[in-house]
Amino acid sequence: MVIVKASAQSEAGEMPSEQLLTEMGAYNEELVNAGVMLAGEGLHPTAKGKRVACDGKQRTVTDGPFAETKELIAGYWMWQVDSMDEAVEWLKKSPFQEGELEIRPVFEAEDFGEEFTPELREQEAQLAERIAMQSAVIQPYLFFAGRCEEALEFYKQALGAKVEMMMRFSESPDPVPAGMLQEGFEEKIMHATVSIGAMKIMASDGTNDTGTFEGFRLALSVQSEADADRVFNALAEGGSVDMALVKTFWSPRYGMVTDKFGVGWMVMVPGDPQ
Structure with a gap:
C-alpha cells in the first residue's frame, strides 16, 4: 500500500492543478500497463470525515477536521510488486513535486503463522471469492444463426440501438479453426457489442x-406508455404478440412479444415502487 500523506492544501480541500491531474493520469496508466496498480483513490479532507474510538463495547464518534496534518492521509494506491525496492523505484517516477509518500507491505496469509488455521484460511478464501463476485457482470449474448447483421439493423430502427463494436470472422486476428464455420459464414459477424439504452x-x-x-x-x-406502445409495435413487426400490452398490478403498461428473429421481449413501464 502506498500512502499519500495529507498536506495543508489537501486538508483545505484545494484541488490539484490540471497539469498534476494530467501527469497523474499518465503515471497511473503506466502502472496499470505494467500490471502494478490494483486500486487507487484520493480522499476528501478530514473535515468531511469522522473517527470512531473503541473502548471495550463503547464507541465514541468524533467529527473532523483532525489536527497533525503530517499524520493524515490524502489518498492511496494498492500495488502488486515483487519487492519493496521495486515499489520505491516506481515512486521515484511519481509526478508529485512536494509532500511525503509512505510504502507499507500488506499482510498475506503466510505472515500470520500457525494462528491462521486451515479453517480461517478457508473462510478468508471464501470471503475473497464473494468479494470478487460482487463486481461480476452478466450480459446477454445472443446468437442469431446467420442473421446478426440484419438483426442489428432492425434494433437500430426499432429501439435506437447503437453498435459499439463489430468484427467479422474474416477480420479475426487469430485464424478461425478449420471446420468450425459453416460454409459461407466467413463474412458473418463473429462478435458485436450493442447498447440499447443503459444496457x-x-x-x-x-x-x-x-x-x-x-x-x-x-x-x-x-x-412512458407511449414509449411502450412504440417499441412494442416495432418489435412485433414481422414477429408475434405473445401478450398484448395491458395494465397489470406491477405495471401500468406491460406486454410480451417475440420479434422476427425469435428473441422474446417483455416491454413494460415501471410501476409505483409502493
Whole structure:
C-alpha cells in the first residue's frame, strides 16, 4: 500500500492543478500497463470525515477536521510488486513535486503463522471469492444463426440501438479453426457489442444457421406508455404478440412479444415502487 500523506492544501480541500491531474493520469496508466496498480483513490479532507474510538463495547464518534496534518492521509494506491525496492523505484517516477509518500507491505496469509488455521484460511478464501463476485457482470449474448447483421439493423430502427463494436470472422486476428464455420459464414459477424439504452448486449452469428432462442426473454423498461406502445409495435413487426400490452398490478403498461428473429421481449413501464 502506498500512502499519500495529507498536506495543508489537501486538508483545505484545494484541488490539484490540471497539469498534476494530467501527469497523474499518465503515471497511473503506466502502472496499470505494467500490471502494478490494483486500486487507487484520493480522499476528501478530514473535515468531511469522522473517527470512531473503541473502548471495550463503547464507541465514541468524533467529527473532523483532525489536527497533525503530517499524520493524515490524502489518498492511496494498492500495488502488486515483487519487492519493496521495486515499489520505491516506481515512486521515484511519481509526478508529485512536494509532500511525503509512505510504502507499507500488506499482510498475506503466510505472515500470520500457525494462528491462521486451515479453517480461517478457508473462510478468508471464501470471503475473497464473494468479494470478487460482487463486481461480476452478466450480459446477454445472443446468437442469431446467420442473421446478426440484419438483426442489428432492425434494433437500430426499432429501439435506437447503437453498435459499439463489430468484427467479422474474416477480420479475426487469430485464424478461425478449420471446420468450425459453416460454409459461407466467413463474412458473418463473429462478435458485436450493442447498447440499447443503459444496457449492453453482445451478439454474434454463431458458427452455423441452426441456433434458436428458448427459455428466456429480455425485459425492456421504458419511461412512458407511449414509449411502450412504440417499441412494442416495432418489435412485433414481422414477429408475434405473445401478450398484448395491458395494465397489470406491477405495471401500468406491460406486454410480451417475440420479434422476427425469435428473441422474446417483455416491454413494460415501471410501476409505483409502493
